Amino acid sequence: MSAKIITITSGKGGVGKTTATANISVALAMRGQRVVAIDADIGLRNLDVVMGLENRIVYDLVDVVEGRCRLRQAMVRDKRLPELYLLPAAQTRDKTAVQPEQMIQVSKELRPDFDFILVDSPAGIEQGFRNAIAPADEAVIVTTPEVSAVRDADRIIGLIEAAEKERMQLVINRLRPDMVRREDMLSIDDVLDVLAIDLLGVVPEDEQIIVATNKGRPVALENHSRAGQAFNNVARRLMGEEVPLMDLEKESLLNRVRRIFAS
C-alpha cells in the first residue's frame, strides 16, 4: 500500500493548518489507516504540542536530513492509536536547514509503509512552503472566511497550480454560522465563488479546540465537539467516502434557544 502524500498549507498564518493536520491524522488513524504526520515548520514547531507528543521527541527532521539518526529513530509513535507517527521539526534551526529534495527523499522512504503522509506546512510562500509542497501528491488549503486569509489562500493556490500538483482541495475553518446569517461573515459559497477549488470540508469555530490543545488531545479523538466531527468527516472523505456537509445552521439555532433558557 503506497501512501498518498498530502501537504496542508494556507499562506496565511494562524488559520488552523497545524490543528487540521493533527486532527485529520488522528481521525485517519482511528479508522485503521497507517499515518505519519511531518512537521515542516522548522524553527517554530507546533505539531508536536498540538498532538500532545512534545515530551517524546528525541530526534527530528533535521537530524534525519543531516545524517545524525535513522528516519525511524526520529519518528514518535502516538500510543493512543495503532499506527500514527509524528516526524517532528527542529526547534533550534530555521527553514534553510532542509531542502525540497531532502523532503522528497524522506517522503519516498516512508511511502511504502504508510497509507497517508500529511505534511504540516509553515505559513508563507518562501523556503518553508517550498519544502512542504515539494513531496506532495495533493494539497489541502486551509482558510478562514476572512478577507486576508482568503487573499493569501488564493496566492498559495496559484503557486500550487504552478507546481502542477494532482489535486487541491479547500478546508474552510472557524466558520461562525451565526455571523454568516447576520451577514457579517463570508459564507461557504462566497469563499468557493472566489477561490474556485473543490471543497473538502468546513470546520466550525469551536472553543473545544483550545481546550484540546491545552491538553494535547486533538478533538477528533472524541466525537463530541462539532469541530471534532468535522475533522472526522474530512478524514472519511479523504478515504473516498461521500459525507454530506454538517448542518451548521441547525446547531446554531439550538444554541440560541439554549442561551435564551440559560439566561
Place this chain on the structure above:
Amino acid sequence: MQWLKKLRGGQQSSRNVAKERLQLVLVHDRAEISPGLMEKIKDDIIAVISEHLPIERDAVGISFTQTGRETRLQADIPLTRTRGRSSR
C-alpha cells in the same frame, strides 16, 4: 433578510462589502498588476486603437473579469458613428 438591510439604514452588509473587495483585490493580485496600472493600460489601448479607428474615448471600458480561476482583460471600445471617413 430585507429587515436587516433596513436596520443598517439601507447600507450593504459587511459580508457583501468583503466579497466585493475580495473579488476586486484578487483580480489585481492574479494579473500581477497594480490597480494604478489599469489606467495606464487603458490610455495605451485608447492611443493604439485611435490610430486605426475613430473611437469614443470617454466611453472606453477596461476591466478584469474572473470565471473560475481564469482571469480575462476585457476592453469595451465603442466606435464613433461617423465612420465614413475611414483611412482605408
